[in-house]
Amino acid sequence: MTDNNNGMAAVSVRDLRKSFGPLEVLKGISLEAQEGDVISILGSSGSGKSTMLRCINMLEVPDSGEIRIAGEMFALRKGRHKTEPTDRRQVDRLREHIGMVFQSFNLWSHMTILQNVIEAPVHVQKRNRAECVEEAEALLERVGIADKRNYYPAHLSGGQQQRAAIARALAQRPKVMLFDEPTSALDPELVGEVLKVMRSLAEEGRTMLVVTHEMAFARDVSSKIVFLHKGVVEEEGDPGEVFRNPKSDRFKQFLSNER
Amino acid sequence: MDFIFMWEAFLTLLPGLPLTLELAVTSIVAGGILAAVISLIAVVGGPIGRGFTRGYVFVFRGSPLLVQMFLIYYGLGQFRPLLQDLGLWVVFREPYWCAVIALTLNTAAYSSEIFRGGLQAVSVQQVEAARACGMSGPLLFRRIVLPIAVRQALPAYGNEVILMLKATALASVITIMEVTGLAGKLIADSFRAFEVFIVAGAIYLAVTFFVTRLLMIIEFWLSPHLRMRPPSLT
Numbered sequence: 056m057t058d059n060n061n062g063m064a065a066v067s068v069r070d071l072r073k074s075f076g077p078l079e080v081l082k083g084i085s086l087e088a089q090e091g092d093v094i095s096i097l098g099s100s101g102s103g104k105s106t107m108l109r110c111i112n113m114l115e116v117p118d119s120g121e122i123r124i125a126g127e128m129f130a131l132r133k134g135r136h137k138t139e140p141t142d143r144r145q146v147d148r149l150r151e152h153i154g155m156v157f158q159s160f161n162l163w164s165h166m167t168i169l170q171n172v173i174e175a176p177v178h179v180q181k182r183n184r185a186e187c188v189e190e191a192e193a194l195l196e197r198v199g200i201a202d203k204r205n206y207y208p209a210h211l212s213g214g215q216q217q218r219a220a221i222a223r224a225l226a227q228r229p230k231v232m233l234f235d236e237p238t239s240a241l242d243p244e245l246v247g248e249v250l251k252v253m254r255s256l257a258e259e260g261r262t263m264l265v266v267t268h269e270m271a272f273a274r275d276v277s278s279k280i281v282f283l284h285k286g287v288v289e290e291e292g293d294p295g296e297v298f299r300n301p302k303s304d305r306f307k308q309f310l311s312n313e314r
Numbered sequence: 315m316d317f318i319f320m321w322e323a324f325l326t327l328l329p330g331l332p333l334t335l336e337l338a339v340t341s342i343v344a345g346g347i348l349a350a351v352i353s354l355i356a357v358v359g360g361p362i363g364r365g366f367t368r369g370y371v372f373v374f375r376g377s378p379l380l381v382q383m384f385l386i387y388y389g390l391g392q393f394r395p396l397l398q399d400l401g402l403w404v405v406f407r408e409p410y411w412c413a414v415i416a417l418t419l420n421t422a423a424y425s426s427e428i429f430r431g432g433l434q435a436v437s438v439q440q441v442e443a444a445r446a447c448g449m450s451g452p453l454l455f456r457r458i459v460l461p462i463a464v465r466q467a468l469p470a471y472g473n474e475v476i477l478m479l480k481a482t483a484l485a486s487v488i489t490i491m492e493v494t495g496l497a498g499k500l501i502a503d504s505f506r507a508f509e510v511f512i513v514a515g516a517i518y519l520a521v522t523f524f525v526t527r528l529l530m531i532i533e534f535w536l537s538p539h540l541r542m543r544p545p546s547l548t
Contacts, residue, residue, distance in 0.1 A: 146450075154447075
């Protein structure tokens with residue numbers, strides 16, 4: 056195998072396989088994100104794109120394959136029934152460097168927005184509380200909801216909640232950000248405000264893996280497109296190129312359906 | 315109705331109130347701790363833990379508290395020599411401790427189910443969000459699972475607290491002179507069941523009034539996230 060997989064790619068996925076019972080969802084996926092890459096992962100429902108993303112931070116444990124974050128590989132071993140992480144503490148430590156944004160926001164309902172944002176820095180990363188608050192306020196300012204810092208998630212619109220969730224993930228000072236269909240649960244008029252924030256993150260050179268159905272975002276913002284179909288990478292490449300000249304019939308069909 | 319007699323009855327029953335409250339507080343606290351342990355075993359103890367806790371709940375929820383109290387107070391008296399050998403007789407010869415044990419074991423069964431429900435209703439999504447940022451084990455439990463579970467379990471648990479407060483009245487049948495015990499004695503002396511029980515009932519009502527207020531305050535304090543923002547702040 057080539058050496059650059061062991062180098063300092065921000066995220067490197069090699070030959071990822073995952074089944075749920077008899078259903079094989081991922082059939083050997085490889086993917087690499089260099090620092091500053093924004094990779095949009097496209098695919099129809101059931102193509103395995105969310106499962107793939109969730110394997111990167113071990114929310115789903117793959118059956119086989121290698122996942123590296125900034126060069127460090129998640130240690131996995133064969134358990135009695137399924138593959139499992141060798142060292143739970145390594146998983147926790149690597150997860151600290153991976154910010155995750157979920158489709159349904161998943162903010163902690165019993166905490167204010169500010170408390171949500173400082174939770175991981177203060178209690179997981181054990182950073183100084185006052186500094187974390189200062190940083191959190193700057194992040195909330197940046198995503199445009201500084202005035203909502205003392206509100207609870209239930210008091211915010213979906214778009215505001217998702218922006219708070221993005222601020223929460225950024226507060227971890229992550230090396231890579233994972234977005235799992237971040238706008239799919241939003242009303243159409245709220246999608247724009249979230250995409251705007253994501254666009255600004257891409258512009259400042261953050262490494263992002265985005266599972267999305269937003270074709271305009273994928274085309275304009277990402278540095279690379281990966282199209283999954285039935286658990287394999289069916290097409291990948293530069294967005295300008297793949298959108299103009301899609302090679303696979305599946306991707307052509309997918310594009311015509313999405314438009 | 316004879317209000318002067320009722321006032322006298324009130325003054326006769328009132329000295330029983332501290333004992334009623336002591337029974338209630340002791341068994342609610344002890345039962346709550348036991349229930350917390352049982353619910354944790356049910357949730358994280360695997361099939362064996364779940365089986366054990368199911369059995370416990372089945373027995374203590376499925377039989378009358380009065381029968382449990384009789385079993386512990388009268389029933390265990392048959393095994394006095396054995397209990398004396400074990401040094402436990404000092405506990406089981408006291409009706410007070412027999413009542414506390416029965417109340418504790420009983421409320422632990424009900425409360426453990428309430429706590430288990432609260433724990434299991436914590437959404438997978440909130441837990442996943444915590445895992446995704448590197449939380450696990452005790453930290454995840456303390457910061458995310460427990461605070462959410464407590465909020466979910468509180469309304470049902472408040473009910474259980476009130477039920478327990480009233481269940482202490484059963485202790486009167488094993489000779490304990492709490493409010494209901496004193497009421498029985500007064501009726502035996504005066505033959506005026508109606509007035510005496512009205513007064514006894516009113517005393518319980520007054521106590522539960524304060525307990526429900528207290529529970530409401532705790533619930534209010536724990537649930538700012540469920541209240542609408544005042545319009546001036548939006």
